[in-house]
Amino acid sequence: MPTGVYVCHCGLNIAGVLNVEDLKSFAEKLPGVAVARDLQFSCSDIGQEQIQKDIAEHKLDRVVVAACSPRLHEPTFRRAISKAGLNPYMLEMANIREQCSWVHMDQPAMATEKAKDLIRMAVAKAELLQPLEPESIPVSKEVLVVGGGVAGIAAALDLADAGLHVFLVERRPTIGGYMALLTDVFPTNDCSICVLGPKMSEVYNHPNITLYTYSEVLGVEGSVGNFTVSGVRRARYVDEKLCKGCINECASACPVEVSSEYDFGIGKRKAIYVPYPQAVPLAACIDPKACIGCSRCAEACPADAVRLEQEAQDFKINVGAIIVATGWQPFDAARKEEYGFGRYRDVITTLQMERMLNASGPTKGEVVRPSTGEIAGSIAFLQCVGSRDATVGNCYCSRICCMASLKNAQLVKEKYPDTDITIYYMDIRACGEGYEEFYIRAQKLGINFVRSRVSSIQEEEGRISLIYEDTQNGEIRRAKHDLAVLSVGLEPDSNAEVLGNLLGLSRRPDRFFEIAHPKMRPVEAHIDGVFIAGCASGPKEIPISIAQGSAAAAKALKLLHRGFLELEPTSAYVDPDKCIQCKLCVDICPKKAISVKSPAYVDEAACKGCGSCAAACPVDAIDMRFFSDQQILAQVKAATEVKREFPLIVAFLCNWCSYGAADLAGTSRIQYPTNARNIRVMCSARVDPSFVLEALRQGADGVLIAGCRIGECHYKDGNYQALQRVNVLKGVLEKVGLDPGRVKIVWCAASEGEIYAQDLREFIAELKAMGPIGTELKRRDGGQQPDLAQPGNGPEEGEKP
Amino acid sequence: MKLAYYPGCVSLSTGKEMDISTRAVCAALEIELEELSDWNCCGATHVSNEQVATGLAARNMAQTELPIMTPCSICYSNLRSAVRRLEDLEVRERVNAVLEKKYSGAAVRHALDVILESLEKKDERIVLPLREMKVAAYYGCLLTRPAGQYSPQFPTILEELTRRLEAEPVELRHKTACCGGPIFMPREDAADDIAFAILAEAKEAGAEVIVTVCPLCHLMLDAKQRALEQKKGQKIGIPVLYVTQLVGIALGLGPEELGLEMNSVSPMAVVERAYEKMAKE
């Protein structure tokens, strides 16, 4: 197994601190090493060519590069060796820059010794590397879009136009979402349904779109590329194909009138109804809660489309990707009791105002006081109702309400120039193209702005009375208006909870669905093959929802267009002979990738290689293709082979956060002692208790496990699992007479280099207080060796400065 | 049901009828009360230091294992706030370091809630239904604040209780507004204005009785009512009853059992009207 070792100077970044010559000659003598070189810049073309040349000349079958962090250049070197004919996974890197030369600048001798250990560990692991072949699986080229609002429509149309088949599932009897109900929209005050309506029809008529309205998703199985989705199409009690959408024949015969959800309580509809004239599909449906079963609609229908006996139908589809565009719901204004919504009729919400302003709405475009039906002469808009408000648990800004009120105020002012309009606001947030200009336009129209947050509303002498402090002049005032419009915020649609649970989506503290990365992956969910678009992941205005729908479509297209999926060969696998079918792994897997077949079976498409199952398996029946038990144990052994300092710490760092934090400590040149020998694992949950025990048995004085901060694990809750295991481990140590403090678990985000360094300093101090490993046993038993310690690796030997 | 009873300082002076009627009503409803031993003042609204206020409350709560009931909203609010602060283990440790009996958690209830819970709908113990009696429910501040069991601004439990007694609740806009009580000594005028606004609204709304749950509210609206009438030049003349007195009347308890003669604005005419009405029916 000829191994090549390359020690990088990185200019002076490494060579300025470490004795690179010394490292090279050290590496040469390690078992299995055929060639070792020091290179000025190993990542440069010259450096890469040297490696490739050696692979050919020395018949190397594996390569160790001692240079920067693998998080930086692992892909570079994998490509380089693969060009020379090696399997790309036959590479191991020793991080002697970020985690050595940059953080131990004032102790070059000790740092060089540490670098030797790191190289020995890398060579030991390299010995055990196996070539891995990315496997590919066939995938379905169909996509499920859940939610037929503007984001879902954008996603569906883009995918369908690109040639993928789309199932669009909408809970309501029509697609169009909230946008279809709005009057004119900002910042250009063009008619909402006029721009959305054609898109809705396009969805209906598109040959690549199957539209299921009045439907819900009830089950999801499988994983990226191959989801099986089941659901139900609720009964409309009207044959969708026969109904001509004439709207009034059936409804005018219906004797039952209820409040219309499409008018938010200010308009009525019948028990049989078409949501609104532009609904898609343009077909009536019967509200079973309101219907009294009199059949008058059936008699009145000229197309004979009413089907009172209709039943719900189940559906089952196979899709490769799922786009969640479940949208939002308005904040329930009645929760702000001090504003009197529900108590005072002339206190309304933005959405009711939208419907009033809508020419086809319940007041035919007139803005009236609900209590009297008269045109409102004086109107107050109250901003931030249910947003930026800790008392209702919504600390976030709903982002669209300032613009919506500016727009509605303008529309009223244009229609009724004499109306006295005041907007009560804390801050006007008009951040978007043309938005600030839109604000200025409102000011020029003579709309009043008062910087305040209204404390309460009372009805006095038949008018609405607002109490507030004008914070710009410090006066506490009462102002009377005919109508108060509560600018209600956006909340995640509560109906989406079911789907979220089915898919295993996580939520932010604001209860919206969490995206995989708050900046870099704006439309991806934590679950592979699942994308999130529009307000499902937080309040957004129309153009951004559309952009997200299209972005999600592009992501789904990228994933599925080839018809197969290449899998990272880093997954877990089960040794069927060892598996005892205890199902521990099934429960623990954050990606739901392991199924309860006997023996357990890992869906390698879904597995992301965190390794928690391998750590949890009581009989070691699960191992990882990369970061295998054997490889990690070899690193542990190499780290403790020669003990040159006290305390010697073996540290396991998770790839995403704490390894990143240790790298950041390097790039920030945060200085800390040289005691730790870091081993990278994908997740802190990968750390099998046996690794820890082995490290201590080999003479390490302490073991540090570092994971992402609680709540921020990249695999959902791997760090909790690691914590549980550490707690159990501490008990074990106590039993055998070792100080449980010798194993420590800490959390740091990738941005917390200083915290990582501080945690390490503290741990070193704690271990110094404890003394070398075994001290406590000697104290107790008068010098007896612990069960874990092996002769020849005793603490005294390593106790050199 | 057995509860620890925390009467509060006013029960010994300005709020005697609150204490008397609470004990009488609880006895009638078979709620056994065991007075907290050697209880101390909760600090009312005059202890600015939260740690001290928490300590005063904790000492009271450490005296018993039973749930603690108080008829006074100020005591109730203070005990509740303290329970919340004592959830912080650091605070608890500090406070316990000073206490003789250690605090380890407590359940705190207002007499209003205890009584409503023990009354059935159409309870046969209600021998004098208060039919057509217009009762203005005035909560004041501290029954519902800081936020807890009830809505902090628009609670309805007093109206609910009023309805259970078959009386007619009168909704006050000011029902959770402040009575001015906490500053009435040093800031008389400010306090008077606030208190009078409540009385004036109740008058305008046609209330026959105002019902309160706090001895300070009671003091402002009842004991000061005559003085306020003189100062503002407007007759009010509305009796102000503690909720325990109102319930007691409906349960058929006598005026002396409920301390009705201690109220400044006599409720006797209203009570008599209720009896007359029942006799007619």
Place this chain on the structure above:
Amino acid sequence: MSAVTAAKDMEFKSEVLRLAGPEMQTCIQCGTCSASCPTAHLMNPSIRKLVKLCLEGRKKEALHNETLWLCTSCLLCTVRCPRGIRPKAVVSALKDIAEREGVRGRDASYEEFFLKQIKSNGRIAELPLTAEFLLVYPQAAVQSMQMGLELISKGKIAAKLERIEGRDEVKRIVEELRE
């Protein structure tokens, strides 16, 4: 402003934050507290401005004003604040600091006598409390007489001074928990 006074003022700010809670730093000056306050029309500075004064470390203005003593502890500000700040706790913190630093006045005296009585007796009795207060603020005599007559006629003035067994414990609570 000299550097020395600036440092001292920041000390004051952090003391208020410690007593009233760190949420105070998130104040957006929206005025919900002022507009909810039953005595706001008498206050200067308003409760909103008082928070700002504390955050700016303007100790003198924050401690020497009528606003502190006009607060009725009704907590409407606290249940309505959109940032979860407790403006009433800010007032309490300022009163506490004012009392510790010996700020005098009728209002402070009332609170002082109240606490003194708790400390020595464990409970409050209105009569001696009022008597002591009238010595510093005789203007309250008319009201007190009126009220006193009303209460005495109804037998609602405590005749004897109640003193509890655990007075020493209560004294310790008042003294040791008030840092």
